[in-house]
Amino acid sequence: MADKLFVGRRKNAVARVFLRSGSGKVTINDKEFEKFFPMKEQRDTILQPFSVTETSGKYDLFARVNGGGITGQSEAIRLGISRALEEINPDFRTNLKSEGLLKRDPRMVERKKYGQPKARKRFQFSKR
Numbered sequence: 001m002a003d004k005l006f007v008g009r010r011k012n013a014v015a016r017v018f019l020r021s022g023s024g025k026v027t028i029n030d031k032e033f034e035k036f037f038p039m040k041e042q043r044d045t046i047l048q049p050f051s052v053t054e055t056s057g058k059y060d061l062f063a064r065v066n067g068g069g070i071t072g073q074s075e076a077i078r079l080g081i082s083r084a085l086e087e088i089n090p091d092f093r094t095n096l097k098s099e100g101l102l103k104r105d106p107r108m109v110e111r112k113k114y115g116q117p118k119a120r121k122r123f124q125f126s127k128r
Contacts, residue, residue, distance in 0.1 A: 006081075007083075008080030008081070008082075008083065010071075010073075010075040011072040011105075011108060011109070012072065013067045013068030013073040013075070013076040014065070014066060014067050015080045016063065016080065017061065019060070019085070020059060023060065024058065025060045026047075026061045028061075037074060042071065046078055048078060049078060049096060050085075052099050061081065075105065082101040086102065
């Protein structure tokens with residue numbers, strides 16, 4: 001498979017993902033997987049598409065990610081991987097879709113409103 005770019009997004013995070021046949025090496029922003037995501041929860045999120053499609057250790061992953069926080073970044077990478085795996089083998093689509101890995105999460109931060117300290121928080125009401 002020729003290198004092809006796949007994009008994943010979540011909140012303000014944008015991930016560009018490349019998959020290549022290999023031994024399962026994961027590199028994110030030119031850093032080792034464990035160094036970039038020290039928390040196991042984020043690493044499991046990223047590897048979820050491989051476990052669903054039973055392709056763990058068959059592809060090398062190269063990802064560039066920026067914007068957002070660590071959870072948004074890990075989920076953006078997950079979406080990019082899912083799209084890449086679907087392109088490699090269309091038979092994976094049913095498994096990925098049933099796990100909800102092909103859908104972009106549309107939730108965004110609600111904007112702050114004027115006259116309030118935050119989006120929904122109100123200043124303390126005083127009757128007198």
